[in-house]
Amino acid sequence: MKNLIQAPVAKKEEKVLEIHGHKRVDPYYWMREREDKEVLAYLEAENSYTAEVMAPFKSLEDKLFAEIKGRIQEKDMSVPYLLNGYYYYTRYEEGQEYPIYCRKKGSLEVEEQVILNVNEKAKGHSFYTVGGMSISSENDILAFAADTKGRRIYTIYFVNLETGEQYTDTIENVTGDITWANDNKTLFYTRQDEETLRAFQVLRHKLGEAVEEDVLVYEEKDETFTVYVHRTKSKKFIVLGSYSTLSTESQLIPADQPEQEPRIFLPREAKHEYSIAHYENSFYIVTNWKAQNFRLMVTDEENTAKSAWKEVIGHREDVLLEGLDIFKNYLVVEERKEGLAQIRIIKWDGSGEYYLDFGEPTYTAGTSLNPDFNTDILRYQYNSLTTPASVFDFDMNTKEKTLLKQQEVLGDFDAGAYTAERIYAEAEDGAKIPISLVYKNGLEKDGNNPVYLTAYGAYGYSYDPYFSSVRLSLLDRGFVFAIAHVRGGEEMGRKWYEDGKMMHKKNTFTDFIASAEALIAAKFTSTEKLVVNGGSAGGLLMGAVVNLRPDLFKVVVSEVPFVDVITTMLDTSIPLTTGEYDEWGNPNEKESYDYMLSYSPYDQVEAKSYPSMLVTSGLHDSQVQYWEPTKWVAKLRDLKTDHNTLLLKTNMDAGHGGASGRFERYREVAFEFAYVLAQLGIVE
Template sequence: MQDNKNVQWPEVSAPIAATYPYKRQIHGDTVVDNYYWMIDYFKKGPRSEAVINYLNEENAYTTAMLKDTESFQEDLFREMKSRIKEKDVSVPYFKNGYYYYSRTEEGYQYFKFCRRKGSLDADEELLLDIDNLAEGYAYYTAKGFSISPDNRLLAFSVDTVSRREYTIYIKNLESGEIYPDRIANTEGTAIWGNDNQTLFYTAKNPVTLLSEKIMRHSLGTDVSADVCVYEERDNTNYIAVGKSKNGKYIIISSESTLSSEIWLLDADLPNDDFKVFQPRRNDVLYTVVPLEDRFLILTNDEAINFRVMQCPLDKTGLEHWTTFLAHRPDVLVSDIEEFKSFLAIAERKDGLTQLAIYNLGSQEQHYLDFGEVAYTVYPGINVEYNTESLRYGYTSLVTPSSVYEYNMRDRSKVLLKQQEVLGGYDRTAYKTERIYASVRDGVKVPISLVYKKGAKLDGTAPLLQYAYGSYGASMDPSFSSNRLSLLDRGFIYALAHIRGGEEMGRQWYEDGKMMHKMNTFNDFVDCGRHLIEQGYTSPAHLYAQGGSAGGLLMGVVANIAAAQYHGIIAQVPFVDVVNTMLDETIPLTTNEYDEWGNPNVSDAYFYMKSYSPYENIEPKEYPNMLVTTGLHDSQVQYFEPAKWVAKLRTAKTGKSVLLLKTDMDYGHGGASGRFDYLKEIALEYAFLFKLEGIDH
């Protein structure tokens, strides 16, 4: 590995974690894990205090190693914060007679949730002051704002620990009273029946955090008397409850990676029983869109990229489904936004998002045009059913996040709001590109690039390569005002659209999961190699970043392509794949079997063992690495990155640095305030800049 010779690190000794050998034996394979004990804080085991001590030692080491960047970190924090308009208002949306919006005030971390009756000129009603509610909490998230049909009551949910375990509260908007009904340990969304008295919510298992039951609560009754209206028996499925846009149905969805099932209830009859729409079938996904005269069904049944079917309101079984929009092998249909007279259909083609407008009366269809080589478009907040106006969001690597209103009948559009970048932002000063890397099996993988015009494309520029590549989640090009702090200092930013996402269609996902997972990692490495070959950067200046499942990606890349990268940032990384997937008491494990495989099955075990970062550490020179995690993370537990770093410390050779930063207050998503998270980004950027010898 090459090193930038002008980088000086303090002479500080790194922590060396204690070892307590633990044997894992399965499928005739024995593995000794010296750091298994780090699970004890999570499991409330005997070495809990030792775990906290170790994490604090690592934090102290990271602070000492980056001590000379602290003033630069503060400058970066102020620089990024200065681009944010502190006093701002979201685009109001209209629902059931009221305009709803949130607004932020100067100097405050959170927001106010408000509404105005009938007109934007009407008096403001302050529904919730989150700035006030969050006082005294290190972490505070409020979400799931749900107004009763009679506009009198507000259900909302709060998480103060960052484990995504939400407590639902009910507020009377006329009196200001918070009702005594407090529903703990939920997914955070409450759905109103049309009687204004009944709420449906998703209850979580307090240990595994799996969504297991849909419950019904009647206002004013004890929560212990809540009725289970649906219980999920398959622990690989996620469940949720919602309401159709036309207000007629309460909808329960149960979905795994491979199959799904929908149950419906007349919202006017909240005490009736839910009825299954179509029983689940293996390898078949479907969602339901209620219209006035029929149901539309978006499904992958005999259609890998999904097609749209239809059926009568009173005959929902598969035998009654007929084709509404046929399957197209080159177009993935990802979502349908329904209105009384129109549909807005979200699609993907050639790796880019697009919006089709379908007139239910004339049956004509047209597409919106955007005119950029790499961009993202998506339906916005569209809660009103009886309207001809579509709200959609638009962004690109050089275009700040924008909200448009589009008239689906006359095809006119109005820009309602564009993210304001304070201090001046000139999009013409930056260039965006879309290139393709030919990877080792001949597939062409798209890469979206952005850099400041004038950047050197001779191999000397620093480049940050980012990707995710799991769960079919697509990493689409979007604007970041924070990223300007990288670009303005000469960095190129590259977003690799690797397999495991759905950027190029459903097959793109299928080819990057389960027993094809190595494609994800190889794609990333080959994209990096292509960027070097094309002169964008070189191994001495190439950096990689990814979080969660993208952190798994970082761990594998560190093992298989160490010499290609000068530095890696792994955020909340899922790096101990085998041990986590073998432990069903760890939150969300069983939900993941369709993504990674079930290691209780021999073939799956040995395949995931072959790439799991923790299992494949070896004595060699690794890239410089910054690893971040949160003590209360419910998605990727703190002990995965902690064990990984501890094991790396004893194996790696050379002078590269290895830093672990554990946030002792937060979880998977980091800080909850709208500014605090910038300190985390400042730390990451300072790490990159130090490696490049950039100090201001």
């Protein structure tokens, strides 16, 4: 689809940026003023242009939205879980955008109590999301945090669950990370820096007292670290956590004595990451100390020095230890082997252990919410590219599993009508890159199928193969959906992550290119039918590969992309910058600067032909500032030599995650799908 409509042309104001004796000229630096009328007018002009270009496909967009929404059970309820004598669950009502949080005392047969109806709270707001929620130890006070901008700046409110009245205590400009102590009146919460939005303080509020008198419990002085707070499952300790990309530290406060000074569990060390869980009189530690893929240690709660640690599960070269959950009689361990999640059950008395069998070649599985310590029932979640999201209760004694709920897909969905498989691409250095695929049965591998290939590849995030009813709108139109498990994620172990970050970051990009080439070589598709997608750090991936191999892709969808790498990582006032030097590198150091500059999508835009591209953004985005995708599109428009469609769509009411409503977010997906289909000439 070629455009006769005139695209906006951004003005240029040269800004010279110099470091290490190297000068960069940024003509669109002026776009950084969020409140500037000229900036807002330019964003609106881009949105108007996008709407005008896509106007002929509005009926297709509406059809896609109706399809997507039509598969979703509007009236729905989560599986209840038992906590402190109450069954808690979330439900949705037909026609409502937001959840209703409820509970029942002692039995599911008694009358329901609505503890928070988000639909009521969201009235009058174009964006509304609830972050943290926490119930006090005597079950009578709800603390919840709400964000009305999408910038992840929350306000904490308190509700008396016996009377329904809201307390006057209101804590503004916080992170939404909240935890009650055991006294039914003390709440711990974290606050972010007003400029960088880095969570750097843990405070203590006593219900009924002035917020101005809240006590600063801990302040993190190191700008590369972020703080959080939670209570152990045993309810014995409040944990104050500090973490950077490669280092962690925990401090402890007795949950029964919330005013006590915190004590350090183990002081932070460079490149030492650990997490802790409490059981009886011991702490269990998941640690990478002398263990690249992590191991499990145990120590007495009174002596937490390394010298007192004893090994429970040793390091394994082929297995990544990801986490654990503790029950009275069992230890449940989450592991990852050959890219797939594993759940391992170990009896405390040493009488046996085993793994759950999931029976599919590619899937997603993990423990669910298990707040009850005194049970032998493990709740876990499972889904795959063909199996809808499912919740099971598993009896760890009898090994009997009970399906409690499976996502209902309305319409004529038949899981047996689709095929999932895993293939491998070979990277430049010989590494085998897994690719998870799903498509409709009967697909011919003749090179003629549209493929929607996506990846992330950063922060050690494992992009598991998951089910999506939304995706059916593509599969039923003949698409192959593919996930490239590129380096930078942690699917194949910790080394997989380390080989895709810092001075190895380009492996992520070349892995993705190799994956695209493998799909073409296997006759799934061709360069004329290959659509690629990535968001945030995955948007950086899109920007890098489209500079490297623009000939390889037909359509690129880049969502809230982190593309102005150098400028952002040199600006310590921007959220996330200082905490991510260990992920991307610190460009204040010349070696890192040169390497990052060599792939930074914004800096590497050239006068050449690019594929059709849709770029999305959020005005209030706290993770990738709106000006990064905006500048990138402006520079692409100025330099690219083709006539392919280039669109920028900015959500003026939201942030990094897009729209907040349950169905409203699918309008954004329907728009993206309509764009993709239109570019491929599929208009039905």
